[in-house]
Amino acid sequence: ETGVTQTPRHLVMGMTNKKSLKCEQHLGHNAMYWYKQSAKKPLELMFVYNFKEQTENNSVPSRFSPECPNSSHLFLHLHTLQPEDSALYLCASRGLDRGNSPLHFGNGTRLTVT
Amino acid sequence: DAKTTQPNSMESNEEEPVHLPCNHSTISGTDYIHWYRQLPSQGPEYVIHGLTSNVNNRMASLAIAEDRKSSTLILHRATLRDAAVYYCIISGGGADGLTFGKGTHLIIQP
Numbered sequence: 001e002t003g004v005t006q007t008p009r010h011l012v013m014g015m016t017n018k019k020s021l022k023c024e025q026h027l028g029h030n031a032m033y034w035y036k037q038s039a040k041k042p043l044e045l046m047f048v049y050n051f052k053e054q055t056e057n058n059s060v061p062s063r064f065s066p067e068c069p070n071s072s073h074l075f076l077h078l079h080t081l082q083p084e085d086s087a088l089y090l091c092a093s094r095g096l097d098r099g100n101s102p103l104h105f106g107n108g109t110r111l112t113v114t
Numbered sequence: 115d116a117k118t119t120q121p122n123s124m125e126s127n128e129e130e131p132v133h134l135p136c137n138h139s140t141i142s143g144t145d146y147i148h149w150y151r152q153l154p155s156q157g158p159e160y161v162i163h164g165l166t167s168n169v170n171n172r173m174a175s176l177a178i179a180e181d182r183k184s185s186t187l188i189l190h191r192a193t194l195r196d197a198a199v200y201y202c203i204i205s206g207g208g209a210d211g212l213t214f215g216k217g218t219h220l221i222i223q224p
Contacts, residue, residue, distance in 0.1 A: 004157075033211050043158070045211040056211060090157045099146040099205045100165075103212055105157030 003027045006106035021109045023074040023091030032074040035090040081113045118202045123219040132189040136202030139183045146205045151198040197222045
C-alpha cells in the first residue's frame with residue numbers, strides 16, 4: 001500500500017478509443033504528478049499540478065489531457081493515442097516542502113494501445 | 115535539478131552489505147539528495163533522503179560526502195527482495211517534478 005492509488009492497473013485501448021486514468025491520494029499532499037515510463041527508458045515527467053493548478057507541461061501531445069478537480073484526485077484523459085504511447089503511466093504526489101518531501105508513487109497503469 | 119551519475123549495474127551477494135554510489139557535483143546548497151528504488155512491475159518506492167548529515171532508516175543508510183558532491187546508499191544486509199533499479203535524485207526547493215535518470219540495476223545473487 002503506497003498511499004497513492006491508480007486505476008485501472010491495466011488498460012488496452014484502440015487508437016480511436018477515449019479512456020481515462022485515475023489517481024487518488026489521501027496523504028494530504030498538495031502537488032500531484034504524471035510520469036510516463038516506456039520500456040527500458042527512464043521515467044519522463046509529463047504534468048505537474050500544485051493546489052489543483054497545472055504548473056508544468058513537458059511538451060506533452062494534446063492527445064493526453066490532464067485534469068485535477070481537487071488536491072486528492074488527478075486524471076489523465078486519453079484520446080486518439082498511438083501505439084508508441086504504450087507505456088506504464090505513473091502518478092505521484094508530495095507535500096509542501098518540495099526538497100524535503102519525498103515523492104509517493106502509485107503502482108501505475110500499464111497501457112497498451114493497439 | 116542537478117544531474118547525477120550512477121553505475122548502470124551492480125552485483126552483490128545475499129546477506130552482504132551493498133554500497134551504491136552516486137555523484138552529483140553540481141548540487142547546490144539547498145538541494146536534498148533522494149533515493150528511490152523500483153521493483154519490477156511497480157512504481158518507484160521512496161528509500162531515504164538527506165541534506166548534509168548521514169541518515170538512517172529501517173530500509174537503508176545514506177552517507178553524504180562532506181562536500182556533498184557524492185553520496186552512497188548503504189543496504190546493510192541485502193536480500194533477494196532488494197533486487198531493483200535504484201535512483202539517486204537531487205531535489206531542489208524551487209524545482210518541482212523530480213528528474214529520474216537510468217539508475218543502478220542492482221542484482222542480488224543467492
